Amino acid sequence: MPDGSAPAVFGELAEVVGGQWELFPSLPGPQLRAAARQAIGVPALTAADVRVERTWTDGDLHGEELSWxxxxGPRTRAYLLRPRDHGGRPRRADLGQPPLRARRPGGGGRPP
Structure with missing residues (x-):
């Protein structure tokens, strides 16, 4: 280890592991996801009965509370936040913009 820095340590580890296993499999997307799920033991779950529970607009922000x-187990809930266009409709977020963060229930309030 030259100076104990993280890149040097992990660079050596990558060489050791790369000599034993293929680190970056060249499987197509769906096959790679299936292989990753099987390797780490994650069941393939599918969202069903997706609902828009409510929508709101606050200034330049449009929000939807979703559940599925x-x-x-209990229904999973999430918030989808999008900027509005000038006509008041929700629009797709521009690429390269930082993501908006939802407020968590019980941790700072809920969206209006």
């Missing part, structure tokens, strides 16, 4: 089920 994966077949067991």
């Amino acid at each position: 089920t994966v077949g067991f």
Whole structure:
């Protein structure tokens, strides 16, 4: 280890592991996702019964509260926040912009 810096340490580790396994498989997208799920033991779940529970607009922000089920347990909930265009409609976020962060229930309030 030259000076104990992280890049040098992890660079050596990558060489060791790369000699034993293929680090970056060249599988097409769907096959790579399936192989990754199997390797780490994650079941392939599909969202069903997706609902828009409510929508709101506040200034230049449009929000939707979404929910869905994966077949067991309570419904999963999430907030989708998008900027509005000048006509008042939701629009797609511009690429390269930082993501908006949703307020968490019980941790600083809920969207209006």
